[in-house]
Amino acid sequence: MTLVYPGTFSPFTRGHHAIVMRAITFADRLVVAVGKNSVKESLVSPLSERVETIRRLYVSIPHIEVVTYEKMLTADLVRSFGKEAVILRGIRSFSDFEYEQTVAEVNRRLNGVETLFLFAEPSYAHIRSSVIRELLRYGKDVADYLP
Numbered sequence: 001m002t003l004v005y006p007g008t009f010s011p012f013t014r015g016h017h018a019i020v021m022r023a024i025t026f027a028d029r030l031v032v033a034v035g036k037n038s039v040k041e042s043l044v045s046p047l048s049e050r051v052e053t054i055r056r057l058y059v060s061i062p063h064i065e066v067v068t069y070e071k072m073l074t075a076d077l078v079r080s081f082g083k084e085a086v087i088l089r090g091i092r093s094f095s096d097f098e099y100e101q102t103v104a105e106v107n108r109r110l111n112g113v114e115t116l117f118l119f120a121e122p123s124y125a126h127i128r129s130s131v132i133r134e135l136l137r138y139g140k141d142v143a144d145y146l147p
């Protein structure tokens, strides 16, 4: 099974990493797809640096790849990896659930692409890139939240 894990990953957290490490136990191939999001972009690092950081993290795992995408819908990106490629997303809370439910249905209607969800482990459910960006803005150490 090919899983495509799309996100802004600004920054890539221990929560994201935990989802990748669980998914890789049953996926044949896992593509981390780093997208551009102008709102979430600020402060952390540009797309190219985020990709490099994630690539370095998984350099020794051959069936994990890291790509970027811009000006393209996630559903179309996923289709480019074959008709059996599936989107992977993580769910932390009810608010994630409601948002993800809508996006998954729109993606399915676009080109039939399905979405597979993994619930965050409770010990990672509080980790949110937006909160890390806020801590960074005030000069706090965020090492505990990063892989």
Ligand code: ADP
Binding pocket: 006, 007, 008, 009, 010, 013, 014, 015, 016, 019, 037, 040, 088, 089, 090, 091, 092, 096, 119, 120, 121, 124, 125, 126, 127, 128, 129
């Ligand atoms: P987006 O900008 O597309 O919402 P994010 O980079 O914020 O993407 O997150 C990518 C995916 O990872 C989403 O499915 C999100 O719910 C999931 N995710 C984020 N943080 C965690 C976490 N701490 N535990 C599990 N899943 C997470």
